[in-house]
Amino acid sequence: MDTIRTDCLVIGAGLAGCSYAHYASRLGMSVTLVCSDELSKGANSQWAQGGIIFDTTVNAEQLKRDIREASGGTSNPEAVDSLVEHGQKVVQSLLLDELDVPFDREESGGLKYTREGGHSDKRIIFAKDLTGRAILTNMHDHVLGLEKVSVMTNTVAVDLLTLSHNSVDPLDKYKPITCIGAYVLDTQSGEIRAIIAKKTILATGGVGQIFRNTTNRNGVVGHGISMAKRLGARVIDLEYIQFHPTTFLKKACPLFLVSEAVRGEGGVLVNAEGDAFMDGQHPMKSLAPRDIVARAIHHELIASGENCVYIDLSLMSSDYIKDRFPSIYRRCLESGVDITKEPIPVAPAAHYCCGGVFTDLDGRSSVANLNAIGETSCTGLHGANRLASTSLLECLVSAKLTAEADCRDLENVRFHLPDVRAWQSPKKKPDEVLIQQDMRLIRSTMWNYVGLIRSSRRLQRARRILLELDQEISDFYSGNRLTRSLVDLRNAVKTALLVVHAAGLNSTSKGSHYIALDDEEIDLPMTLSEELK
């Protein structure tokens, strides 16, 4: 078996993973960055539309209050302080000075600012409605040019390596659980190799694709969370799955995110009658925190029997819409909706995992030498519900602090990195139809029973279905040659079970976790799901 040795193995090449690679290489560490696709399409960050908070020092206390309030008072104050303290510096030095990301600017040259849900101020910088893409395009070019970074594309991590489980030295089984890298699959050749590393950094994004309707790209099924849990790492807050209130929803058309910035610039949520139903629900109306807006839409749909609500853009001129939201405008038009003339049909979809692999503020998980950053990690920053436009900022801050902590460790700690046993893989080709059907079942189970409104009965039903699937998938996994879709499936069912488990343990409705009382009317508007397709 081919083995690679490196200081830092980074799994995932979104903003968090790439930023870590940048900071770690600057600090003199060698980095192997694995990416499940080509670099240009391999990340959720790429799809981020809205923007990133800048100017965290202006009204810092107000920003902290907004984060806390969006979370329903549950966010970890130390994590909030750290984000606000480091946020401005990382945006300035990495995104503005080093990468020169083309954020929108005033004629005077100053940055333009926008607002999103839960923000009491205009403090978000943006690049039209493709902020993530603007940042990552520059970031990927940058990372490819870094001398100490080696990028492996079309490569997925299969399992993490530990001293106690994978070392060829039998005495290593007496060592505490310590991560020493990962087995990875080259999805083009089918070859599996080991990457042995002093530090392993999980940056695989969230879990959105375990739900039928999601803003996340394919394959985002909680790989990092599932792999870390298999090692015994602590995972927390997984019941807090944020549903974005507004994804484009029209029969037989692709579903995609409609940025909160559309409401930040004056779009108003209305029902089919044209009533602004958020008036009276929250002082911030259409721009209330996401959990509140998503649930209000859900109730509106149950009451009306409609499939979707609408964003009314009539306060914006046609030219403004086309210039400010070119991508949303184009994508809606491709689905037959001209948003310069008619409102945007929208409904909620799974968007962001507020929980994840528990880490301290330096990215350290509960397993030695295993780190997690960005959406994969959970420092408690978001508590039960994330404030808009904090995610890209968290990617940058967590990457920087983790790289710095790892560098200190590399200078001070002696690492034991033995050879590892070769991966044993059966030759039999898996049946893709079985894989796709199992994945569909996971996604519909999570959507229908573990969605915006949960109940103990629904969670029990979900658990039963998923446990049976898990057993089936484990057998399938051990009897077949590994493929990317099989790795996705195995991790998806594990992640789904972790979310169900966390939701079942928490009987308090808070933020994005809403658990209905036994006698509460909770009909799910099924029109949000399959029958629209």
Ligand code: SIN
């Ligand atoms: C959006 O543009 O609405 C998404 C941004 C975010 O999730 O923070």
